[in-house]
Amino acid sequence: MTLADLPQEQTHLKASLRSPDEVMNLTRMGSAFPTRLSFMRVLVRRLSNENAEVTRPVWEMDEDGYGSAVYSVQLGGKIYSLVAFSTPLDPERRTDRVIAEAWDASFTLFDGVPNRQDLDRLEAQAPKQEAGRFEASELVLSRANKSVRLFEHVVDCLSKGEQPDTDMIGSIGYLMRTTAVYGNGKFGFSDRVQIADRTALAGPFQAEMLTVWLIRGFTHDLVEHIAEARNPQKFVPLAKEVKRTLGIGNSTGLGMAPFLIKHNILLNNWMKARETALARVRAIGSSDTSIINQVRELLTRALLHVDQWNVDDQRQMNRIEVLRTDLVEVDYLITPSWLELPNPWDRLITISAKWSIECQELIVALVLEPHGELIDDLSDRMADNEGQRLVPSMALQELLQLLEQNYQWALDVDFEHPEATTFFWYTSEEKLEPRLGIRLEELGADLELPLDIARQAKAFHQDLSSNDPHQTIAMFLLAHPQHRHIARRVQTSEHHPYSEIKNNLIGADCMPLDILRCKLSFFGAAKCDPKSNLWTRINMYQGAPLFEDIGNTNTDNWWLPIQETAR
């Protein structure tokens, strides 16, 4: 493994990146925690650095909170506007499924400031979501449903001059949850390539993250608006501490899995950035008291965060309970005097192998947190504007070598065994939702999505082995076009070591939830709340700065949010 690209003064420790074999398996990926390189954190830092001001040029809501609103913010020299529509929804039609056809609220992120004509057009299209048609002035499309219990409770309390129940705020954590956030050219709106060279939105999912942050502010305003209309005399605004605790919920399903498999250079870049950051921190010879104190404070926060993380899913709850025990041991071990000894972070990562993988990954995020000056530049390297390329001159023997070096995990799978092909991934004709089918029980395996990377790699290896090793892949693919897809991936793995999830994604032991958690941790979402092996609820921007906080000091201190009242 190559040396992390460390600042020159730190190379004495020769810290290296963790190997893809260690990092790119679903057990570890499914234990990932948000870090300061997560996309929400990157966005909020930028908002803060630019002292971005959010304005609300349009607020046309009736007393029940139905109508439209526009929020505008200048970022990187461009103005972006969230256009929001709140509409009545029959409870019987309220569902978080992608297959829903109506929502409590719908949103677009508009490139610039919309005029009346734009708003009229969007009012007709945005509530239709996937059935609507959009223009290149739109960057993101989203929708959200109310958390009915909490939304009404908060309205009720504020209208009576009271603050909402903190336990309820803590256990639910959001007023609305989004059920889809679409970007990059879907339904006719702007292609990512249009914004890829804008500094503010060049990073992965920055337009989507901006949208969700603005939606969060909208939900705060909406709940206050309804409460005030209900009882103007007694109404009180939502306390700022409570607002900060309220994030935006999200139901996330299998769509994220095919995305990560398809965009494997992007996955590589995310992983490599995080692993490079870790290697840089591990290379630090000694840390001063200020950093040590920060880590101690962050660990205290992590203990509280994990203590407040309770889910119904038994598998995840068991892991959380082990994590709680492990973190107590970590807390006991890493006293200031232990951290004052040489190479504190490398020693901590090394010794963490004795704890659970959840704990190991939390420690990774923990040690990155106070080292922004050392690692934040890596967030600029997480996008991919190139894509995969075939190198047609490569000889088969070189490909065989790459396969055996980088895909041994796939070559070891016995595909004669039925359990190796239990599942198949497919796109349902119902709103094109990606789903996972059981091969022997459901129809559709003939339309399988190409996520069977391990099986493709093994078949490729078999055919490569029976051909002239000096032949080029160009000549080979002329006769074997079915291997074109995997050939490109194998070549990609040469310079992108973190580009492949090293698990058989159609095997009986595949846990799609692990893929989702990995991606969501890069978004910055915490408190993964699995509802099955196939989907999870999460909370985004919980603890994040509010609109009015931007530009104040300390807007970057919201890693692993905790319920304010529990402090």
Next chain:
Amino acid sequence: MRVSLYEIATTLRKASIGSGLPVGLADDIGEAAKWLAVRECDCVDPVLTAIVAGMSTVEMHVSDEGTLVFPDARIAVCGPSVIDLLVGEARYNEAYLINADSALLMIGIAGVVAEHHGMEFQFCFSNGAKAQVTADELVTQGEMPSSNCDIALTCRKTDVTQSKPSIPIQGVKVAIEAWRQAENLAAKTYVPESKKSRTGGAGAGLTDND
């Protein structure tokens, strides 16, 4: 109607798979269509023309002069390999495609590789038209043949890989009928709805009025 580049690439990729082409070829066709669209060329009809017959075996031989010859050249099937061989095999620098079904798709496939590998491709068509494809530009001379033409294709290395064509800000205009045909082919990749399959999506199994 207007569609985005993303829609061009994904819909035509899926349409190719729906027509029976392997994923790897479909990937190339989607990217080639996008490359054409950015350069304001029609990309939907050229792809449909090329994919509608589905998958077939590629026939190829090498002439006495060392030219790659593809008789009855179905571009969706042989196009990527034509370019692979010209770029990847030093011994070949010319290909002859007989009765090619989609000249524009062949140009698109070459265009993507020109960007990736810094190549220049020269096309001579049997109707007398010519085209030059580099990472930077597409220069045509004469009317591009829509189908069933012979193509003489040569390439050389330029090492110019930076392509900065202007991206169509307002999306790409496509003919509705052709687009619907592409969508119908793409729909062949979708699995019909069933009660069991519904249980697998995000949000399944919970009341959402909580």
